[in-house]
């Protein structure tokens with residue numbers, strides 16, 4: 001193993017001033033040492049697989065399958081983790097709640113649950129699901145059946161037209177957009193019951209991708225050639241694009257199918273929208289409703305009471321350049337977001353894109369205003385003393401200067417990601433009750449051939465804040481970080497893991 005020959009001087013959190021211009025020779029000494037520290041905790045758990053930590057396993061599960069939030073947990077994963085690790089219900093928190101799968105699955109097992117989510121897409125989906133739990137299915141069925149028969153275009157009201165942003169303009173054929181707006185207008189102008197209107201609008205929200213020329217693709221929206229938008233090197237065809245009428249009918253059927261077990265069966269049986277009856281084996285409507293806070297967990301967690309949470313079940317964004325605000329741009333426009341609000345939101349999200357600027361000043365200000373300056377500096381010092389992380393950051397910074405990164409801001413993104421996660425982990429350790437546990441799903445990544453062992457770095461930060469790592473469970477086969485990197489560095493295993501951290505009981 002070669003020694004790292006360069007020297008850096010750390011100037012504040014965000015600047016690394018190179019005092020020695022000698023070319024950096026990459027070293028993995030600190031990462032190897034970290035691996036040695038944790039290797040006995042890295043275990044393959046045959047009960048878990050990659051499908052379980054994704055939306056895939058939710059497709060057929062009542063309520064969970066309505067909106068395709070690709071980043072969502074499966075209901076089975078949450079159930080497995082709770083039953084295996086903490087069968088006694090208490091208070092569960094998910095600080096990156098997405099569409100609330102952890103909250104709903106835990107609630108169904110008798111847990112009280114709280115979630116924090118910044119992207120309005122996730123909180124809209126969660127709110128809609130709460131409405132679904134209380135709506136009168138018979139009434140909903142009646143209105144949905146009426147709606148499905150009307151000619152939406154006749155109800156078109158310009159006041160409800162979508163105010164597109166640059167990355168969504170032209171996403172729908174003019175017929176589909178006209179029908180969509182007619183439907184939205186009808187819901188607002190003619191459906192008087194608030195809950196039913198909410199669910200009808202949510203049905204439209206859930207089909208935006210299906211009726212568009214776009215496909216969600218992580219960092220951006222991919223455009224089908226039929227959109228007429230200029231193409232990259234390869235021409236993309238997403239396959240069948242549903243008409244708005246067909247898509248909305250399918251969605252309403254799906255929703256009714258899930259609500260059906262709670263409906264008056266005779267009334268439903270006579271209706272044309274009635275889906276095939278499938279008897280549910282599980283009660284998906286929890287006795288205790290989840291509580292959701294919309295905002296950034298970086299701001300909300302410090303206001304949460306110390307030692308108040310029994311279990312944290314979460315999956316933060318991965319440090320993989322995935323841009324939620326671009327991927328979910330159609331849904332954001334549907335919710336009324338304009339260009340400026342989308343950009344603002346992008347900056348507020350946990351840093352995982354090359355565009356995110358550092359949040360050090362905001363965090364310092366937030367902690368100071370709460371009288372938590374000492375905590376702020378303690379968190380900073382844990383970040384700066386994590387040597388495997390500093391090793392990676394130094395190398396990436398040098399690669400940036402040498403032009404070896406395929407985007408110059410990758411080094412900054414990785415640094416900001418861990419800086420912010422250090423605050424999140426400090427807060428989770430603080431608010432966890434003694435004897436409490438954290439289950440976190442995340443992916444390791446690689447940039448310019450340098451592996452970033454996200455699992456080990458975050459586990460080490462957790463231990464700096466007094467937690468113990470019980471397991472780092474690996475899930476199935478690892479994956480390359482991007483196709484370009486596989487080309488130049490060969491495919492090698494990158495761990496996708498669930499980490500289990502615990503706080504010692506008193």
Ligand SMILES: C[S@@+](CC[C@H](N)C(=O)[O-])C[C@H]1O[C@@H](n2cnc3c(N)ncnc32)[C@H](O)[C@@H]1O
Nearest residue numbers: 072073096098099101118119296297317349350
């Ligand atoms: C991997 S997803 C989690 C999905 C979730 N487990 C589910 O089942 O739907 C990460 C989530 O973190 C959210 N997020 C990003 N930055 C955030 C922040 N600063 N505060 C709260 N949530 C944030 C994203 O919008 C995204 O929904």
